[in-house]
Amino acid sequence: MDLMELLLNTGGGGAISQIAQQFGLQEDQAQSAVASLLPALQAGLSRNVKQEGGMDSLFQALAGGGHQQYLDNPGILGSAENIMDGNGILGHILGSKDVSRAVAAQASQQTGIGTDILKKMLPIVASLLMGSLSRQTNAPAAPQSPFGQAGGGMDILASILGGGEDSSAGGLMGMLGKLFGG
Helix, strand or coil, X not given: CCHHHHHHHHHHHHHHHHHHHHHCCCHHHHHHHHXXXXXXXXXXXXXXXXXCCHHHXXXXXXXXXXXCHHHHCHHHCCCHHHHHHHHHXXXXXXXXXXXXXXXXXXXXXXXXXXXXXXXXXXXXXXXXXXXXXXXXXXXXXXXXXXXXXXXXXXXXXXXXXXXXHHCCCCHHHHHHHHHXXX
């Protein structure tokens, strides 16, 4: 399952509509924009969980971050609180504003949507991603311990985080590797 599919399957369809409305886009443009930003976030998450304590930090954020609220109530996506939360998530995932700007510029080339819009959209997409991952990993079939038997949402989380480098985003992954020093 790719991240866009995960987002849509965990209730993100309403969020896509909200993003379209907020940024004056058609729904298919909003979906394309979100899909173009997700591979960079996936790569950043993959990089972070490979660092010491990274997986524990991710599980703590997924368990206690309250990110599912953005899927349950997409109307709050544009709120100052969500933007602040999303920027915090971006700081953890991408590391710097320079990387965020580069991600938005690359996504703009892919979609034809303005870089300024995509930069404003990034924290919202980061919040949605965390909400989707939280909902998936906290599903009833998921084990309570990250060190328990893999299953349910944990299998999906492992496949998503393991698949960051294999994404079809091509040039974006190479660019991120250079920005991250990898």
